[in-house]
Amino acid sequence: MATALKAEYGFDTEDLKASAKIVKFVIPKKHQEQDAAQEHELASFEETMLPHMDAAHNLARWLLHNEQDAQDVVQEAYLRAFKSFGGFHGSNGRAWLLTIVRNTSYTLLKRNRAVDLTTPFDEEIHASGHESVSPATILEQSEDAELVREAMDELPVEFREILTLRHLEGLSYKEIADIAQLAPGTVMSRLARARARLKQGLAARINREK
Template identity: 75%
Template sequence: MALPLKAEHASETEDFESTAKIVKFVVVKKREEQDHAPREDLLSFEALMLPHLDAAHNLAKWLLRNDEDAQDVVQEAYLRAFKSFGGFRGSNGRAWLLTIVRNTSYTLLKKNRVVDLTTPFDEEIHVSGHESAS
């Protein structure tokens, strides 16, 4: 199943723009905080990763079925990608980023998974056992 790469509705476009602004803000803040990081690396990160923001958001939204969670996952994934960018040696930034988005989405799904701890009540076993004890 192919994922759309662009927003289909005006509200989705606004959400993408909002997420893009937040991601760019985070990159700028990290740039200011990390004087030891070469400026070229930061510019390379922006050039390689920011063009894939729509695809990252669409993948997260498709996996999570929730736009707000998708925005949170994309922001977290971009932070993880930024922190790990020094170790990125590949030529396909899109695949690398979408792998981080996928794994971050799975982590959120796993964290929010509801575990059923109930035991089904079997009336025959529980009621008949109680009556014979009387």
């Protein structure tokens, strides 16, 4: 991937696995001399987007269930972000980047296998009132955090997505609505259902361990 990128865009990338999930973009010296504007854009991009690398990888990993796929998606998302950076005029670089990561992840899921991205509405779960349950808190308090991770892994992709964005990345309802292209009310109801499903899955796993 790095060779093709260097040829097309004039920058190179380091392997994510070898560099602890860090992407570096390097403009060859001849390009630096010819195009100071490109160098400035690159510096601005790195300053704005690289701090969100861990969040990007975290979201991709929870959506895809595969470390290598997550690394590939983050690479692709950063390339897309760099190509579109000239049109970015907002103040929330993290939400903008995570939107690209999300869309790239779903594209890969749809291409690799048939994915049902809808979950039937469960009135009992929806009305169960577990809004205060936080997966992050459960992870901290659980004697076996691996059980929680396994329970999250078994959730439908849209539940893993919303739990990751809200509780692991700390995004607001508005930010999640923008990223997932949902109405704020849908974000809140889906989050309540995801929390309830996670709690049910965790309880079932704990009972099996007894």
